[in-house]
Amino acid sequence: MNGTPRRACEATGCGYVHWDNPTPVVAAIVEYEGRIVLARNVAWPKEWYALITGFLERDEHPREAVMREVKEELNLDAQDATFVGHYEFRRMNQLIIAYHVPATGTIRLNEELNDYRLDAFEDVRYWEAGTGYALRDWLQAKGYDPQVVGWARGAG
Secondary structure: OOOOOOOOOOOOOOOEEEEOOOOOEEEEEEEEEEEEEEEEOOOOOOOOOOOOOEOOOOOOOOHHHHHHHHHHHHHHEEEEOOOOEEEEEHHHHHHEEEEEEEEEOOOOOOOOEEEEEEEEEOOOOOOOHHHHHHHHHHHHHOOOOOEEEOOOOOOO
C-alpha cells in the first residue's frame, strides 16, 4: 500500500477499502492521408486539439478499443494499431494506452467532437500531459523533433 492514504469503511468487520485505481484509456495517434489527425472535444477551448481517446470496455483488448474509438469518433477505418506506450495522466487518474493507427475513409465527427485538423508530422506540437507525451515519443521514433505547445495543462 506504500503509505498512500485510502478511504475505507470504518464499520466493524466491513474491511472495504476504496483503492481508487486508475482508469484505462486508449489513445490513437491517427495517421490519415500522410498527416496526423488532432481533434477538439466540444467542452474544450478553441485552441485545444488532441488525440482521439476513449475508455477501455470490459473484455475488450486495448488494440480493439482504440480501433473502435477511431471509427466511433472520426468514422475512419483503422488499418492497423501499433502499440506506442503507456502513460500516466494523474490529473484524471488515468492510464493512457497509446497506439499509432493508420486510417482510411471520410472523416465525420461524432457528437463528442466539434472540429479537427490535419497536421504534417513536422508541424505537430505536443502537450505536456499523457497523450501529448505519447505523440512526442512516436514522432521522435520517426525522426522528428516536435516542440511543446504552451496550453498543455488541461488536455489529456
